[in-house]
Amino acid sequence: MKQVSLLLSHGIKPIMVFDGCHLPSKAVTETKRRENREKNRKQAKELLRQGRAREALEHFRRCVEVTSEMAFEVISACRARNIDVVVAPYEADAQLAFLNLKGIAQVVITEDSDLIVFGCKSTLFKLDSNGGCVFVDHEKLHLAMNIPRDKFSFEKFRNITILSGCDYLPSLPGIGLVKACKFFSVTANTDIYNVLSKLPSYLNMPNLEVTQEYREKFMQAINTFLYQLVFDPISQTLRPLSDYPDGMGPNDYPYAGKFVGHERARQIALGNVNVQTGEVVDHFDPEIFKAKSSNSSELNENIC
Template sequence: MGITGLLPFLEKASKRCHVAEFRGCTVAIDTYCWLHKGAFGCAEKLIRGEDTNGYVHYCLKYIKMLKSYDIHPILVFDGQHLPAKKHTEEKRREQRKLSRKKAAELLRLGRVDEARVQMKCAIDITHKMALALIKECRENGVDCIVAPYEADAQLAYLNIKKFVHFIITEDSDLLLFGCNKIFYKMDIQGFGMLVEAEKINNCMKLRPDNYNFDKFRYMCILSGCDYLQNLPGVGIKKALKFISLTADPSIYNVLLKLPSYLKLPNVVVTDDYREGFMIADATFKHQLVFDPVKRKLLPLHDPQISGTREEYCRNAGHLIDETLAFEMALGNVDPFTHEPYDDWSPDLVPLPTTSIWSKQYNKPTLPVKKTPKLNAPSTKNMQVDIKVIEEEKFVYDLKLEKELEMYKVIEQAPKKQKTEEDSEALSEVVSQEINVPFRRLKKFSKFERTVVNYEDVLTSRFFTPKKPASIEEPSISNYDTLLSGINSYSNKTVCSESLKDENYGKDEESHYKLEVYARKPI
C-alpha cells in the first residue's frame, strides 16, 4: 500500500534518470510488482484456471533489458504474511473474492470490458506462479530469493549489507526500512525515479544536527502505514510539523503532546495508539530476513543493540527451523503451507562467485569508471592545428573590426566661419524643419549659449556662428563684479555702472556676455 503522498514529498531527494547510470552494478528487485503487472495481461486465463506463462515473459523482458546494461539482477519474492498485516490481508482476500463474483456476473450480462477490470482486481499471485519465474531465472543465471515474510525487509537487508547497490520497486514503504538508493516506477525502456536516502534531510528541512533517520520513520508512521493507521487529520505535512517541533528523543512520551503541538483538540492519543506506534516502529527495524551467505534467519537490525523492548517485536516474525528457512528462501517450499514444490540445491550445480548462493561468493564492488587515455598528438599535427587557429583568429579579428567601425568617432574638418547669409539660410532651414534631427520638437532653445559655470559653456549649433576668437572671456575680477551686478539685476536690465567695464555698451560681444551671465540662476 505504501505511504500516501510520500513520493511527491521526496521530490528534492529524487531525480529522473536511466538504469544505464548503474552499469556494472547489482540490483535487487521487488518481483511481485512485476508479477502483478504481468498478470494483468493474462487475467482472463488466470481467473478461468487456464495454463499461461504470460506473466513470466513479462518479467523476463525487464530482466533482459537490465542485463543489456551489464546490470546483475537479484529477484526477491514475498514470503508469508506478517501478523501485523493479518487484518489487511483478510480484507484484500475478501475484496478479491468479491471482484471475482462481480466479474462472473458481468460476463453473464455481456459487459466484457467491465468484467475484465474486475478480473484484474481478483488476481492473486500464488507461490506456484512465482516458482515458474524462479525456474526460468535459474536457467538464465539470475539469482532469486524468497523472503521469510515481506520482500521489503529482505530488499533492505541486501542493500544495507552491500549485496546490491540499489533496489527497484513500486512500494514507497521500502524507504522506512533504511534502504540507500531506490529506483521507482521503472518502465521497459529503463527510465525511472531514483530516491537517495542521504538527501531526505533536504525534504524535511531540518538542520543536520537535528536530523536522523528515526525522525523520518516516525513521520511516515504518523502519516499512516501498513502497520498502523494515522490519527484523524494527521497527514504527512502535519506529521512533519510535529516531528520538527519535538526535541525529546522518546517518541513514546512525545506522542501525548501531538494534539497541543498541532492544535487538534479533538484528537485523542490513547495508550493503545502509542503501543501500536512502538510495535510498528519495531516491525520496520527488526523484521526477520534471510542471509544467503550465513544461510539463516536473523533480524534486519539487532533489537538488543537498538534497545528495543522484546514485546514490541512480536509482529516482526518468528524464528523457524534453519533447514526449512533455507528451503523456503530457495523457493522449494510454499511459504504458507510448507508444502514442497521443488528440490533445487545451489550446492549441486556450478555457480559463479557473483551468485549469492555460491559458497565462494564475493560481494560486488562499485564499478570504477575509467577515463579513456588520449594519445598525445604528433608535432606535425600540432603545427597544422596552430596554423588553422591563427587563420581563424585573423578572420575573426577582421570581422570584429568591421563591426566596430560604426562605433568609431569620425573627426570632422573644422567648420569655416559662417557669414550673415549662411545664418539667414540656416534660420530658414530650421524654420522649415528640413534635415533637422530634432524635427519633432515644436521649438528650440531661446539661447545660443548656456553657461553652466565659469569654465563650462554649452553652445547650440542652431544659431549664428561664434564671434571671433579674439574676444576674451571676462576676467576673474570682472566676474566677481559681474556677480554683484547680477544680484542687483531687475526687470531684465543690467546696470552698466556696476560693471566698470569701459567696453561695455561699445562692444556687441560684451553686451551679449552680460546678458548670458544675467540669465544664469544664482
C-alpha cells in the same frame, strides 16, 4: 521477466527477491486486501452479467492474488537463466533492504516506497523499458524534506511515515503526511510512546482519540521496520534486519516474524517451501545445480 532481460542486456546481474510467509504485523492490511479482492471479484461478475466486459476485466485484474504456485513458476524460469533468487522469510521489502545495506545489491528496483523507510541506501522507482526511473538516494532525503542535513533525523522521518499511515498501522482520522510532519517538527521528545498522547493538543484536534492500543501498535510498527527477520545469504542464517538491543531477541518481537530456524529459512530462501502452506515443494540445491551447469558447459566445449 521483461525487466530481467533488460537488466541482463546491459550487463547488470539481477537478484530476484520474493515475498515469503505472512508477517503478523501486516495482518490487518492483509485482511483489508483480501476483502478488497473479494469486493472486486463480485463487482467483476456483476459487470460481466450485464455485458460490460471491459469494465469487468478491470475489476478482475484488481482481484488477482499471486499464489506460491505462480511465484514458483517465475523462480524456476530464473533458475533456468542462472539468475539468483531469494525468497524472503517474510516481506521482500525488508529482505531487499538487507541486501542493499550489506552491499550485496548495489541498487534496489521496486514500486514500494516502504523500501525508503527500511533504510535502503539506493532505490529505483518506476523503471521503464527505456531506462527511465526515479532514483532515491538515502543521503539526500533531507533535501526532499527541505530540512538542513544537520537537523535531519532518519528516526524522525520513519516516525512521520508511520504516523501518516503504513502497512503496519493505519493512520488516525484526519492525520496525513502534512500533519504528521507538523507534529514531529514541534516536538523534540524521543519518548515516542508518551509523546503520542499529546497529538490532540499539539495539532489542535481536541476530538482526536489516541488510545493505548494505538500507541502500542505504533511502537510495534517501529520495531517491525527495525527488526523484521531476513535471510543472510552470506552466513546462511535467519537474522533481524538491524541488530537486536542488548538482552533482546526474536521472542521479544513476535510480530516482526517468528524465528523458524536457520535451515528452514534457508529452504524458504531457495524456493523449496510453499510459503502459504509450509509444504516442501522442491529440493533445489544451488551447489548441485552449479556442478551440473559446469559439467554441461564442459560437455558442450568438447562437442564443439
